[in-house]
Amino acid sequence: AETSNGAKIFEANCASCHIGGGNILIAEKTLKKEALSKYLKNYDNDSIQAIIHQVEYGKNAMPAFKDKLTPEEILQVAAYVFQNAEQGW
Numbered sequence: 803a804e805t806s807n808g809a810k811i812f813e814a815n816c817a818s819c820h821i822g823g824g825n826i827l828i829a830e831k832t833l834k835k836e837a838l839s840k841y842l843k844n845y846d847n848d849s850i851q852a853i854i855h856q857v858e859y860g861k862n863a864m865p866a867f868k869d870k871l872t873p874e875e876i877l878q879v880a881a882y883v884f885q886n887a888e889q890g891w
């Protein structure tokens with residue numbers, strides 16, 4: 803998993819703020835399952851799509867990535883985040 807394309811995209815674009823599935827800016831808003839369920843809109847209904855939306859448009863201090871990553875890359879990194887949230891990072 804660590805050498806998947808999703809992992810590489812995460813390391814290059816997300817890990818600066820979300821190292822280890824955490825959040826260096828807003829400590830409670832991690833990428834762990836419980837936090838995603840609590841804070842990320844629609845996560846419980848459609849997890850991958852909810853992550854994709856956050857990555858495309860950003861939120862507050864998190865930048866938008868829709869002009870920086872391709873749709874395929876955004877899907878890959880969202881799947882990587884979901885898989886790690888399920889596994890416990």
Ligand code: HEM
Nearest residue numbers: 815816819827831832837838841842853856861862863864
């Ligand atoms: C929140 C994913 C890049 C800062 C989140 C959340 C997700 C996410 C799924 C919701 C977590 C929650 O509410 O518990 C990603 C991915 C990234 C990325 C996949 C790379 C493509 C970044 C970067 C920064 C950042 C580079 C810092 C410059 C934040 C902040 C929040 C957040 C501050 C909380 C936003 C709020 O609700 O006010 N991120 N992120 N993220 N992320 Fe990112």
